[in-house]
Amino acid sequence: MANLYIKCLKSEKTECGAAHGQFLINSLSPGQGVTVGNLFRRVLLNDLGGTTISAVRIAGVTHEFSTIEGVREDILEILLNLKGIVIKGKIQEPQFGRLKVQEPSVITANLIELPPGLEIVNPQHYIATISTSNILEIEFKFEYGTGYKLASQTFQDKSEDFLQMDAIYMPIQKVDFKIENVYDNSTEITERLILDIWTNGSITPEDSIFEASQLIIELFRSIIENKFTNDINETENETSQIPIDPHTNIAIEELQLSVRAYNCLKRAQINTIGDLLEYSPEKLQELKNFGRKSADEVFITLKNKLGIILK
Structure with a gap:
């Protein structure tokens, strides 16, 4: 990006005062065109007043x-x-x-x-x-x-x-961009970004590019100048170390168990897979009216549907 530059390709104004400008940003590295184009588009449409x-x-x-x-x-x-x-x-x-x-x-x-x-x-x-x-x-x-x-x-x-x-405070009516690959004599490939900006006339497309660039610079400068906070709450640190099981909040209804097994679990206030995993196989069989057959049904269903094996 040493030779990065921007050039105005087109600038026109309609009778009602609206304006259109087309700009070329050259010498971008592969992949940077989409990044820069999307960034400009979002800032121009959302942040200009x-x-x-x-x-x-x-x-x-x-x-x-x-x-x-x-x-x-x-x-x-x-x-x-x-x-x-x-x-x-x-x-x-x-x-x-x-x-x-x-x-x-x-x-x-x-x-x-x-x-x-x-x-x-x-x-x-x-x-x-x-x-x-x-x-x-x-x-x-x-x-x-x-x-x-x-x-x-x-x-x-x-x-x-x-x-x-x-x-309606937005001075920018529309932003569009396209990316073209540039091949030079060597094997190096660069990108060029062509940016089209339509305004309502309260600001010129050239000034809108300048203001958007200033907003982007100020945003990232605030990140650079801001020091990272190393103070981490101990409870938050402990919580972050606990692995989160993606099946924890799944309701036991999703297992589609038999009526007998389902009713036994619900009576024991076992409503989710997370609740179920808190019980060992031995403890499950201690539930009222929950016999070996119901336990086997739960073990097989957990394995076949969710890949969970209770040992």
């Missing part, structure tokens, strides 16, 4: 099943349209923005007044259409996070009159 609209407050509206006079869309449709707005920027605490319209118009995302540090990637994204001079006023709550949170998890304070929204 973003800012989104987590809740809204609409003047005169108390629940999501309401309608607004003069507005073509109902509240549910407006909330669904708002989920498509892509926000660029990082914030430490929740921030608020607003939108106020008092004339017939088509409302798009560029009409939203944003707090400092935030930017709308798709300003022409459609929100609603208003056909009267009624006032439509919306307050937006912006939050930064990772992953995906359902509305029921993000909405806390009922008194604020905010309508909760499903919060």
Whole structure:
């Protein structure tokens, strides 16, 4: 991996602001392509964060099943349209923005007044259409996070009159990779990893690679810098030395014994194979109504079904 490098093969952007990038990582040793590709894919999809609209407050509206006079869309449709707005920027605490319209118009995302540090990637994204001079006023709550949170998890304070929204923080929409073998003049074989990344436009594919690499480095650095703990609890140490029999928790019903033998075992509170193995052959025959014939049946069944021989 001495000559390991990364190269951008393709970088493109769509009209809606989404971006796609293709990258080449070369000079990997055989087998490392899958490892590096899977690692990048999991970190890009799971650990990168973003800012989104987590809740809204609409003047005169108390629940999501309401309608607004003069507005073509109902509240549910407006909330669904708002989920498509892509926000660029990082914030430490929740921030608020607003939108106020008092004339017939088509409302798009560029009409939203944003707090400092935030930017709308798709300003022409459609929100609603208003056909009267009624006032439509919306307050937006912006939050930064990772992953995906359902509305029921993000909405806390009922008194604020905010309508909760499903919060999609993930800036990465899709990650794909493929591995190719490279044969040089010698007998040495190396691999090259081709990584495709699609984002919603709030982050470029190049920056997403950089951030993912930083997260991976910090993760493994914490492992390297962390000292191993040698203090082992004595009871845990003793427990770890006891071999665990895989048959211990199997119910005796699995042995499919005769009714007589089964009933005798159950009366003696022998419910599992582990309980049964605590009894010696002599002790088994001391059970009430458990004779030599029942004992032989148990010994043969244990041997044939589980390979356990009682001596």
